[in-house]
Amino acid sequence: MKLAKDYDSVMGRSADIMKASLGLDFNDFESGSVAFDYEGLMKATGYTIEEVDKIQSRTGVGHTQLLELRNITKLARKYAKPGYGARIFAKDEAANASGSFKDRRAACAVAHAKKLGYKGVIAATSGNYGAAVASQAAMQGMKCIIVQECYDSHGVGQPEIVEKARKCEALGAEVIQLTVGPELFYEHLSVMEDSGYFNASLYSPFGIAGVETLGYEIAMDCREKFGKDPDMVVCTQAGGGMVTGTARGLIKAGATDTTVVAASIDLTGLHMASDEQFNKKSCTTGHTGFGVPHATNPDTGDVPRSAARPLRYMDRYVTTTQGEVMYMTEMLANLEGLERGPAGNTALAAAFALAQELPEDAILVVTETEYTGAGKHIQPQLDFARDNGIEIVFGDPKDDVPGKNIVLPSDPGLFRVKDMDLDKLRKSLIKRSVPRANGKKLTAEDIAFLAADTRSDEAFVKAALDELGVEY
Amino acid sequence: MAKKGEWVRIHKVVLAAADRTAKLPDDTKKVDFEMWVKGTLQNETAEIGDEVTIITATGREETGKLLEVNPYYTHSYGKFVPEIIDIDKKLREIMQFGGEN
Numbered sequence: 001m002k003l004a005k006d007y008d009s010v011m012g013r014s015a016d017i018m019k020a021s022l023g024l025d026f027n028d029f030e031s032g033s034v035a036f037d038y039e040g041l042m043k044a045t046g047y048t049i050e051e052v053d054k055i056q057s058r059t060g061v062g063h064t065q066l067l068e069l070r071n072i073t074k075l076a077r078k079y080a081k082p083g084y085g086a087r088i089f090a091k092d093e094a095a096n097a098s099g100s101f102k103d104r105r106a107a108c109a110v111a112h113a114k115k116l117g118y119k120g121v122i123a124a125t126s127g128n129y130g131a132a133v134a135s136q137a138a139m140q141g142m143k144c145i146i147v148q149e150c151y152d153s154h155g156v157g158q159p160e161i162v163e164k165a166r167k168c169e170a171l172g173a174e175v176i177q178l179t180v181g182p183e184l185f186y187e188h189l190s191v192m193e194d195s196g197y198f199n200a201s202l203y204s205p206f207g208i209a210g211v212e213t214l215g216y217e218i219a220m221d222c223r224e225k226f227g228k229d230p231d232m233v234v235c236t237q238a239g240g241g242m243v244t245g246t247a248r249g250l251i252k253a254g255a256t257d258t259t260v261v262a263a264s265i266d267l268t269g270l271h272m273a274s275d276e277q278f279n280k281k282s283c284t285t286g287h288t289g290f291g292v293p294h295a296t297n298p299d300t301g302d303v304p305r306s307a308a309r310p311l312r313y314m315d316r317y318v319t320t321t322q323g324e325v326m327y328m329t330e331m332l333a334n335l336e337g338l339e340r341g342p343a344g345n346t347a348l349a350a351a352f353a354l355a356q357e358l359p360e361d362a363i364l365v366v367t368e369t370e371y372t373g374a375g376k377h378i379q380p381q382l383d384f385a386r387d388n389g390i391e392i393v394f395g396d397p398k399d400d401v402p403g404k405n406i407v408l409p410s411d412p413g414l415f416r417v418k419d420m421d422l423d424k425l426r427k428s429l430i431k432r433s434v435p436r437a438n439g440k441k442l443t444a445e446d447i448a449f450l451a452a453d454t455r456s457d458e459a460f461v462k463a464a465l466d467e468l469g470v471e472y
Numbered sequence: 473m474a475k476k477g478e479w480v481r482i483h484k485v486v487l488a489a490a491d492r493t494a495k496l497p498d499d500t501k502k503v504d505f506e507m508w509v510k511g512t513l514q515n516e517t518a519e520i521g522d523e524v525t526i527i528t529a530t531g532r533e534e535t536g537k538l539l540e541v542n543p544y545y546t547h548s549y550g551k552f553v554p555e556i557i558d559i560d561k562k563l564r565e566i567m568q569f570g571g572e573n
Contacts (some may be wrong), residue, residue, distance in 0.1 A: 007491065075563070075566065120530060125514070143530045143531070144530070153504070156523075159547045159548075166545045169529070172529065173529065173530075174511075174529040176508075176531060177509070178486070179503070180500055180508065181505050182494045183487055183505045183560065187486060195530070264517045273496055273497055273501050274499055276499045277499075324507070327559055330563075331559070331563055332562055332565070335563055364539070374548050379551075379552075379553050381550070382553045383552075383553055392555055411562075412566065434526065
């Protein structure tokens with residue numbers, strides 16, 4: 001019998017489709033309430049960090065250079081108090097096979113799909129992950145479909161996303177391009193169901209296990225070069241995989257004293273599912289539109305439970321602005337001789353300000369760079385912004401209004417980060433988790449889970465539940 | 473006119489605006505949920521705008537309105553943005569490149 005493919009029918013079968021497309025039953029890890037066995041889920045990949053490293057090494061992924069950004073460090077020190085201004089380094093993840101750290105996530109997922117006997121892989125992404133999955137699928141001799149949110153209702157696409165579609169096609173993938181809206185998930189599920197391909201989700205445990213090698217390498221690189229662990233590691237925060245995987249890798253390496261900072265571009269005020277505002281953004285990832293919801297409500301993606309749980313791992317969550325990231329991208333090219341794509345530079349823009357808080361002998365590592373090309377470059381992105389009525393000015397980034405202007409710092413001394421209130425984010429996660437108890441009292445296991453999920457303690461969770469009037 | 477076997481791009485309305493039931497902002501509710509995909513044309517001949525069938529790169533069959541034959545990308549490095557030169561000048565001046573830096 002042919003299955004009904006209308007919206008409600010497909011969405012109604014989502015649990016079965018996801019189960020079949022991952023070869024993993026998430027129910028095995030559920031408690032029936034708020035809690036689930038996160039570490040159990042992560043172990044279900046069945047790969048140790050050494051095995052992941054082997055898989056990645058076979059396909060031109062990982063062991064990227066840790067580059068010292070000497071001129072950027074020197075510049076930052078001009079604005080720091082005497083004796084301050086950490087040495088800034090960046091992992092040159094652009095050197096991975098398809099040009100970004102996403103290769104690490106894809107390598108693991110695609111190798112696993114191959115092992116399980118799937119004929120192809122599918123991923124929903126408008127980002128570098130598409131190229132990464134396509135590249136890995138090509139290496140493994142598998143078919144690949146990438147589902148992209150790409151255009152507004154006038155058929156106008158962000159140049160950065162259009163370039164990613166081109167790259168996916170160059171690597172042999174089929175690209176399904178869609179207009180703005182959460183119904184992307186419906187199309188994704190529907191194609192997954194028909195094709196029987198593996199769901200190379202960004203949020204599966206395979207995707208996160210792949211990033212652990214990045215954190216591990218950073219710790220090892222620093223020990224080898226400086227005889228110590230990095231003092232601070234700054235990760236761009238969007239879906240949460242970078243923060244989660246890097247921090248887990250650092251912990252696995254024993255680098256438990258390293259401060260992990262998440263950084264997003266502040267796009268407050270722009271609605272991510274708005275057709276009209278879609279092209280008012282001048283960056284397509286690494287922003288608060290993804291970063292905050294994925295931190296406070298991780299289980300909303302294309303898997304029943306997300307393996308990316310950034311609030312568990314971040315010590316700080318800071319924001320920067322589109323103008324600062326664009327400026328930093330130009331700075332990286334002009335002062336360091338490294339022309340890289342803008343999206344990877346969110347963390348670097350934040351790092352420029354954060355380095356000034358640390359002493360000169362401190363080591364600060366930015367976890368990534370990404371490839372650049374037509375569309376994925378500050379000139380087409382600024383040009384596109386201007387064409388969309390966004391004002392581009394030099395000034396103080398504090399005057400930045402997402403969707404209205406891009407304020408390029410009139411002086412490098414104006415780079416700043418804003419710290420988000422982590423307790424507020426923690427409370428938000430707790431509030432969003434409560435419905436999973438289905439009106440029942442939260443259990444002791446739930447409280448312990450929420451304490452871990454928010455990197456707080458049981459007293460904090462209980463106080464938050466009391467505030468919400470939720471029984472436990 | 474497009475002929476069978478040519479590489480084409482099609483467009484399809486996946487969900488008409490009236491059928492969109494997901495939680496959406498008002499502006500998005502008013503517009504269709506659309507899709508674009510490329511593949512090999514299966515119809516003997518077709519004109520732009522005709523309802524056609526294609527086979528995609530992974531071998532899937534899709535239908536939709538014919539939009540382009542031999543589709544190609546036009547994204548670029550963008551038009552000149554003078555502010556970028558200003559950034560370069562400022563940074564090189566502060567860092568005294570070519571001088572006693």
